[in-house]
Amino acid sequence: MDQRLQKLRAQMAALKLESMMVANLTNIRYISGFAGSNALLLVTTEKQYLITDFRYIEQATGQCPNFEIVNQEQKGTLGKAMEIAEHDGIKNIGFESDYTNYSTYVEYEKYNHFTFVPTKDVVENLRQIKDAEEIKKLEEAERIGDLAFSKIISLITMEYKNGLTETDIALELERIMRMNGASGTSFSSIVAAGAKSSLCHAVPGRETLNVGDFVVMDFGCRYEGYCSDMTRTIVIGKPNEKHQKIYQTVLKAQLAALDAIKPGLKGKEVDAIARNIIKDAGYGEYFGHGLGHSVGLDIHENPRFSSAEEKVIEPGMVLTVEPGIYVPGFGGVRIEDMVVVTKTGIKNLTHSPKELIVIE
Template identity: 75%
Template sequence: MNKRVQKLREQMEALNLDSILISNRSNIRYLSGFTGSSALVYITKDKQILITDFRYIEQATMQCPEFEIVNQTTKGLIGTAMEIAESHKDKHIGFESDHTNYSTYLSLKERSCFNFVPTKEVVENLRQIKDAAEIEKLREAERIGDLAFSHIIPFITMEYKNGLTETDIALELERFMRMHGASGNSFNPIVAAGSKSSLCHAVPGKETLHEGDFVVMDFGCIYEGYCSDMTRTVVIGQPSEKHLEIYNTVLEAQQAALAAIKIGMKGKEVDAVARKIIADAGYGDYFGHGLGHSVGIDIHENPRFSVAEERTIEKGMVLTVEPGIYLPGFGGVRIEDMVVVTEEGIENLTHSKKELIIIE
């Protein structure tokens, strides 16, 4: 029995739904295992159906043994789903309001014989707690990231005096992770040097590395459909007192937040631990993003560590802890680990050293 589908059915019963239409690709993968780009999942009280097209029928049959696979008719995915709904005499049908575009919504509204019920984050809420198999995939994805960081430090040391660029580093990280089992990046790597490192989501460019530069590297990979995420900041040449002050403040904030995480805490309470340390050091105005986010099939999931997060932390959640300080015109620091919430506190999946690495 598919336990994930069964949990979804419990939510359907609570919402008084006869069936639910799942259109988000990550949610489809979570429920069925299907990795193709064109599908809908239709769940009833006793059926689980994946609708796709000719290109993916064989793939879906192999990947989704617990699902009935239906080849879409000339009416397309939605039209085929509605034919199934009619045959099942379903009346109250849920749909994913966050993942349904306006034209599809209008198409649903035209079918007045059904009562379409907008749902919000029904499957996403199930995905917040990772099972043992998911955690193992996340652990392996982060292990590949750790290996990549161990590789990139000597690479930078050997090459930076020869005009090494941010793009060179980003490409080398991606090449290495793919060579060691990743199927791709979990997001486009962020590599930012010098004053550009104050840009939280800088795009790697032709900028070269120079003495006195912070270099922020934020990267991750996908392993069997699950994402990793880590950030480390290094410095080129001997750091100044300002470099050390900023770096050590971020490191202190991160370590304090990691130590504070406990089941039952609100996301905003964990965020506040790191934010207070940075604010007390005089840099509160330069830490403008949340402390972290959940990670799974998607790189950004819920709940989060942020000033507004009221949801509580539960065992089995996987989140990042990534405080930062970003000074325009000077540079920035971010340090990020990915952790699993446990009965005792956390298991840190990121093992790369966090003491400031000086590249000379």
Template identity: 40%
Template sequence: MSERLARLRTMMQEHELDAVVITHLSNRFYLSGFLAEDHPPDESAGHLVINQDRAVIVTSPIETENAGNQAPDFEIHAMSRETPGLAANDAIVLQSMGATRVGFEDSAILYKDFKTLRKQLGEDAKLVALGSAVDNLRKVKTADEIEALALALRITDEALAKVEPTIVAGETEKAVGWRIEQAFRELGADGPAFPTIVASGPNGALPHHPTGDRIIQEGEPIVIDMGAYIGGYCGDLTRTVWVGEPEPKLREIYQIVYRAIEAAEAGIKPGMTGKEADALARDVIADAGYGDQFIHSLGHGLGVRVHEGPSLSPRYNQPLEPGNVVTIEPGIYIPGWGGVRIEDVATITADGIDVFTTSPKRTV
């Protein structure tokens, strides 16, 4: 964690900040290691208050022991009955630091907490919105993060290998999804990184279909999007499978998406923008006549959150860097019929990519 705090403190110097208040639960874990039970948006287990000399977790008395065990390099400030509320206690810590120019996460703070900070710190203090400055620290992964992600992705691959051969026509999407989540636990994961998606037949036209009671049929596409969660890090994997022989339309669409992911993985390299990476796959799909049916970006960053920076998107004009970890997931979605998506996870290297994902892709 010391390396991460050092990079945060460098960012603070660049913004001429005396201190920062970290309210985003993912950034709290990233910077401190403190994992706790949060119920966003209005029930947080704790905030961080950090200056150049001190790093403090502000939390409730019921979490102080957990915080101390998980974040031994941090001071623990427990709320009292006399001064309830995280923001009020953030202000106490900030005042003890003598901080008057304070950065805050404007996309991850309750308005009532912002008002509390502004009131208790007084007119002499200035609150500075940080935008994505803290989130951006997570874009380039450290060696220990790469190791943590590799474990989450290995468990994800193993879970699919365990469950995919058991899928049969006549069972529900929910039955398959439940077996996948059971496999995560049996393989040592803390649970799923997100609700497992099993989208059969026409449900596959919805990229984020909520797994339901539809009965799986032979020959139709079954889009499975899944990821294990362990040690604070997320796996992510999508495969399109089928029972029996694939119908002709599935053969056609699957081959296009397969060519698209192959083109992207062969061409992505550091220095190209997210927009340029997206085009590698999007052009293949557009040339096949299905450009309007590729309705999302090619990929996103992966780490302590399932979706984080950088983005492989037509709107992302920043360059990719070695150490970025991204999903590569082209798809085609046809309402009333279904969809095909294939997803791998890769890290950007000095001269290309290194694909973590080992799950085989079907061929037709």
């Protein structure tokens, strides 16, 4: 955390800020280690304060040894921060414009002897490059996902003929992940069978699995705050030519992208590698989302693999690679791995098999 504070201060110096308030809870966790639901950081060139309420004083004291923990008392986090700023003789205060709503801004105006300076993506930019400790946690989160997938395949094989539903599968994936060290899911699990699998973000329901169905399973967990994300698609009963063509095209696109990723490429260049393969197979219009996103303390972070992403990929970034083809009325396929960018290429954190799994 010390290093992270140092990096934050370097950014503050570049922006000529005497102090900065960090309000976004994920950014707070990254900078301080605090994992509760109410806090405000005030970081000055010399000191760092974490302001919270009674419920979290003990927790924050344990989680944030580098911070001075301050009880907001009746003043609220902002009121207390202003009191400290006054006391420390601060004149300008950076704030996170993306996480400051209008009502809060109106509050700022009451303290108009300070200059409030809007900032954007200051901590988010630091979070793009994961350190060794973060990568370990992401790796463990994805390992738990892999484990859940292998167990769910056994369950589906045994039970699908007995009326197993999408919801049953989603719940079981979540149960297995919790039982193996996850604190929860990193997003609402997607389990979609048959024609429903063409909905990229389908909500699991009471649908059962039938012969001829693709079943898309997109899920992830949280481990010590860090998110995992993976998708596999299986088929119920012997696949026909159409199943094969769609599946093999997505797989080919994914493998080509995985093979190509290395530092120095722009996000849009990686996206194009997969997208061109899908286009050339005649399914261009059925791949309407980006190829992938960064993952960390949040499930969707920047940079992305998308046709608009100009940012260059760097070692230490962790991203998903998840091409898909979605044919309305028929079904969809998505295959998603999570990878760490290394100096020369990638380390894939996802180890579940990718050849088409046929459940008969």
